[in-house]
Amino acid sequence: NAGVMQNPRHLVRRRGQEARLRCSPMKGHSHVYWYRQLPEEGLKFMVYLQKENIIDESGMPKERFSAEFPKEGPSILRIQQVVRGDSAAYFCASSPNDRYGYTFGSGTRLTVV
Amino acid sequence: AQTVTQSQPEMSVQEAETVTLSCTYDTSESDYYLFWYKQPPSRQMILVIRQEAYKQQNATENRFSVNFQKAAKSFSLKISDSQLGDAAMYFCAYRSPTGTASKLTFGTGTRLQVTL
Numbered sequence: 001n002a003g004v005m006q007n008p009r010h011l012v013r014r015r016g017q018e019a020r021l022r023c024s025p026m027k028g029h030s031h032v033y034w035y036r037q038l039p040e041e042g043l044k045f046m047v048y049l050q051k052e053n054i055i056d057e058s059g060m061p062k063e064r065f066s067a068e069f070p071k072e073g074p075s076i077l078r079i080q081q082v083v084r085g086d087s088a089a090y091f092c093a094s095s096p097n098d099r100y101g102y103t104f105g106s107g108t109r110l111t112v113v
Numbered sequence: 114a115q116t117v118t119q120s121q122p123e124m125s126v127q128e129a130e131t132v133t134l135s136c137t138y139d140t141s142e143s144d145y146y147l148f149w150y151k152q153p154p155s156r157q158m159i160l161v162i163r164q165e166a167y168k169q170q171n172a173t174e175n176r177f178s179v180n181f182q183k184a185a186k187s188f189s190l191k192i193s194d195s196q197l198g199d200a201a202m203y204f205c206a207y208r209s210p211t212g213t214a215s216k217l218t219f220g221t222g223t224r225l226q227v228t229l
Contacts, residue, residue, distance in 0.1 A: 033216060042204055042219035043158070056216060089156060093217075101148055101208075102217065104158035 004029075004094050005074075006105035013082050013112050021077040021108045025094030032075045033102060034067060037089040046090075049075060082112045115140045115207050119220035126195045127228050133180075134190045134223045136205030142166075146208040147181070147188045148217070153201040161203070164188065192225075200227045 005024040013019050025032050030050055035043040048056040049069035060067065064082075069075040079086055089109050093102035116139045126132035138147070149161040164172045164181050171179050176196075180189045192199055205220040 031215075035217075042221045043217070045216040045218070048216055059216070091158060093158075101146070101160050101163050103160075104150075106155070106157050109156075 004092055004103050004105035006090075006092050006108050008108060009106065011108055011110050013110065015083060015112055016081050019079040019082050019086070019110055021079075021090050021092075021110070023075040023077070023092030023094075023105060025075070025092075026103055029094035029096050029103070031095040031097065032069050033093045033095070034075075034077050035091045035093065037091060037107070039088075043091060046077070079110075082110070084112050086110060087112045115142075115145075115209070115218050117205055117207050117218050117220040119205055119223050121223045122221075123224045123226070125226040125228060126192070126199075128195055128197060130195055131191060131193045132195055132225065134192075134203050134205075134225070136188045136190070136220055138186050138188065138205075138207050140186070140207065142209060144210050146210065147179075148206040148208065149177070149179070149188075149190045150204045150206060150219075151199075151201045152204065152222075153198075158204075162190065195227050197227050197229075200225055 007022050032049045034046040037043045045059040047060050047067045064080045066078045089107045091107045093104045095102045118137045145166045147164045151159045151161050162172050162174045162177050176193045178191045202222045204222045206217045208217050
C-alpha cells in the first residue's frame, strides 16, 4: 500500500497562473480531506470530499479555489489566478471512514512568485 | 465550533528524559476523538497516538502516552526516554465523530527540541 500520494512535491507559479494539486488516497479510502499550512502555523481545514461529492467545503476561500474527487482518478485542488498569499503547504489526507484517524500525504509546497 | 489550544510554542528535553506537551480543547460534544501528530522537518504528518473520548483508559503507544482529562478538556502527551528523532513539531487535533463535522481541528503546535 503506497500511502497517500501527492504531486507535485513542489510547485512554483507566477501570480495569475493556475495551480493544480493532485492527491491519490490510500487504496480502499473513499474520504479525502485537504488542509493548508501557512509558515509556522498549524493545518487549517479546507474541504472534505467523497467520491464525486463535496461533503464540507466550509474552509475553502469563496473565490479562485475549487476541489473535486472524481469517480476515477485522483482528487484535485485547483487554485485559479494565484496570488502571493496562496504560498503554503497543501496537505491531502485520506480515511476509510469518518471515524478513524487520517493518513496524510507528504504535502505540496506551493510558491507564488 | 471546536477549538484546540497548545500553550507551549517550544519545549526542550534532554535525551533519555521525559517531556509532557500540553493541549486543551473546547467542545460541547460528548463523543469525539483526539490525536497527536508529529511533523518532522520532512513535513510529513505522522499520527503518534489517538484517544476516543468514551474510553476512560489513557492511550499508550510505546514511549508515547496521553493524560486524558475529559472533564478538564485536557489532552497532554508524554514522551518517555526521549530520542533525537523525536525532535519535531507536535500538533494536537480534535475530530467530531461523524459526517460533515469529521474534519480535524488542529492546535498551533509545539516545537520540541531534543538535546544531548
